[in-house]
Amino acid sequence: MTSLLRKKNINVLISHASPLKRTLRTWDLTFLGIGAIIGTGIFVLTGKGALTAGPALSISFLIAAICCGFAGLCYAEFASMAPIAGSAYTYSYIAFGEIIAFIIGWDLILEYALSAATVAVGWSGYFVNLLDNFGLHIPTALTAAAGTTPGVTSYFNLPAFLVVLIITWIISMGITQTKRVNDAMVIVKLLVIILFIACTVWFIKPENWHPFSPYGWYSHQNGTAVGIIPGASIVFFSFIGFDSVSSSAEETINPSKTLPRGILLSLIISTILYFCMTLTMTGVVRYPVFRKYINAPVLAVLAKTGQSWLSIIVSIGAILGMTTVILVQLYGQSRISYSMSRDGLFPKFFGQVDEKHQTPFKGTWFFGIITSLGAGLINLNILSELVNIGTLTAFILVSAGILIMRYTQPDLHRGFKAPGVPFTPIISIIFCLTLVAGLNWETWVRFFVWLALGMALYFGYGRRHSHLNPNYKGAD
Numbered sequence: 001m002t003s004l005l006r007k008k009n010i011n012v013l014i015s016h017a018s019p020l021k022r023t024l025r026t027w028d029l030t031f032l033g034i035g036a037i038i039g040t041g042i043f044v045l046t047g048k049g050a051l052t053a054g055p056a057l058s059i060s061f062l063i064a065a066i067c068c069g070f071a072g073l074c075y076a077e078f079a080s081m082a083p084i085a086g087s088a089y090t091y092s093y094i095a096f097g098e099i100i101a102f103i104i105g106w107d108l109i110l111e112y113a114l115s116a117a118t119v120a121v122g123w124s125g126y127f128v129n130l131l132d133n134f135g136l137h138i139p140t141a142l143t144a145a146a147g148t149t150p151g152v153t154s155y156f157n158l159p160a161f162l163v164v165l166i167i168t169w170i171i172s173m174g175i176t177q178t179k180r181v182n183d184a185m186v187i188v189k190l191l192v193i194i195l196f197i198a199c200t201v202w203f204i205k206p207e208n209w210h211p212f213s214p215y216g217w218y219s220h221q222n223g224t225a226v227g228i229i230p231g232a233s234i235v236f237f238s239f240i241g242f243d244s245v246s247s248s249a250e251e252t253i254n255p256s257k258t259l260p261r262g263i264l265l266s267l268i269i270s271t272i273l274y275f276c277m278t279l280t281m282t283g284v285v286r287y288p289v290f291r292k293y294i295n296a297p298v299l300a301v302l303a304k305t306g307q308s309w310l311s312i313i314v315s316i317g318a319i320l321g322m323t324t325v326i327l328v329q330l331y332g333q334s335r336i337s338y339s340m341s342r343d344g345l346f347p348k349f350f351g352q353v354d355e356k357h358q359t360p361f362k363g364t365w366f367f368g369i370i371t372s373l374g375a376g377l378i379n380l381n382i383l384s385e386l387v388n389i390g391t392l393t394a395f396i397l398v399s400a401g402i403l404i405m406r407y408t409q410p411d412l413h414r415g416f417k418a419p420g421v422p423f424t425p426i427i428s429i430i431f432c433l434t435l436v437a438g439l440n441w442e443t444w445v446r447f448f449v450w451l452a453l454g455m456a457l458y459f460g461y462g463r464r465h466s467h468l469n470p471n472y473k474g475a476d
Contacts, residue, residue, distance in 0.1 A: 005097030006468045021358040024252040026261045028179045031186045033242045033266020035324030041238025043318040047290040047297030053231030055282040056213035060231030065271040068239040070428035071395040072267050073418040074402045076260035079246045080415035083255030086339030087247040088394040095401035105340045106454035111390030112333035116326045117375040123322040124159040130315045161376030167327050168368025174357045175251045185320045192317025203305045204283035240391050244332030256415030334364040345462035392432045399425035
């Protein structure tokens with residue numbers, strides 16, 4: 001039993017030289033976070049959120065941001081203590097022990113893969129529509145996985161498959177190329193959002209905000225939960241991705257300072273943009289109108305203002321927005337598997353760093369190909385909630401880890417200390433447990449099936465090959 005809870009020593013971890021190239025600064029990390037956060041949420045979920053909370057969706061976004069903010073503070077402290085690649089996996093290894101670390105690492109690999117594949121499917125929809133606007137048409141059979149769209153015969157989602165492979169190639173080429181591509185796309189995406197707000201804010205009619213909160217904080221309508229709190233549950237997942245910033249620790253310059261700044265700045269900037277965007281959209285259009293534009297709510301605003309010329313620009317912004325989400329998720333996934341391989345819990349194949357590109361080249365391509373096939377072949381609608389349970393589990397463990405580390409190692413150097421401990425991590429845990437409790441039972445079944453597969457891998461391979469195993473040759 002003791003071997004299952006063996007822990008990593010922070011000082012030993014930090015002392016090991018990393019073969020990865022350090023090039024990322026504060027704004028690179030901030031752009032990584034924004035790249036992961038702003039995408040599907042701002043271009044798609046705002047419609048469903050407005051129907052759930054009304055104009056008070058802006059308050060729902062603030063509540064979701066506060067929830068993520070508490071978790072973000074815990075991530076920031078851990079990142080300043082242990083600036084090592086691996087994110088929640090590494091933090092759990094330090095605070096709880098090996099088997100918990102393996103569980104969360106195995107969990108995060110699934111989360112990142114499903115998230116990237118799901119967003120790639122959404123990317124495909126926008127891309128196909130954009131091509132249609134220019135008179136270019138991809139055969140319907142190659143625009144969706146089989147059984148995805150009722151009444152439509154399809155076999156394979158070619159655009160989703162290809163975009164994942166292209167992004168995998170960019171990531172495998174090196175962190176310098178990855179950050180340049182991400183930074184450029186985030187800048188364009190932010191400019192598109194600012195342009196959209198600037199062009200539509202003049203059409204706001206304050207009467208569209210009345211009643212501001214038609215369903216109150218929480219109520220039911222036709223058997224469905226509505227109000228500010230249910231709205232917050234929906235848009236909470238718009239913020240998923242900021243945690244992947246911490247997986248870049250070994251490629252960051254002065255990580256104990258820049259990682260906390262990047263995590264928190266990306267959350268703050270994204271929250272401001274979400275708040276302004278939702279206020280503008282619900283001010284221009286009465287919230288019930290979004291029912292007709294549930295998958296592309298920004299089009300409702302453009303139709304109301306008559307600014308059809310903006311639609312192509314917004315489509316490009318949406319495509320770039322989702323591209324950066326895919327990029328950051330695939331990037332985070334490759335660094336998690338790299339860390340687990342380096343610790344011996346995964347085969348060495350995943351931890352081999354290419355000398356030329358200074359990236360875990362083989363592991364990046366392995367998961368990139370699997371993710372691309374998932375995006376092209378699998379109906380991901382039934383699996384998407386696994387992303388939610390994976391993220392919330394990671395948030396809970398990182399928050400609990402701060403409580404443990406403050407008690408067991410109070411004198412450890414921390415470049416950043418989360419304020420309000422123990423209340424900050426406790427509030428974060430309560431928020432996350434509340435959202436976890438709302439997940440359906442099918443999600444729990446699938447989660448435990450995936451967990452069982454992971455336990456088979458751990459006890460069949462990881463436990464014996466762990467570098468903390470005293471019988472392992474070359475153990476630390």
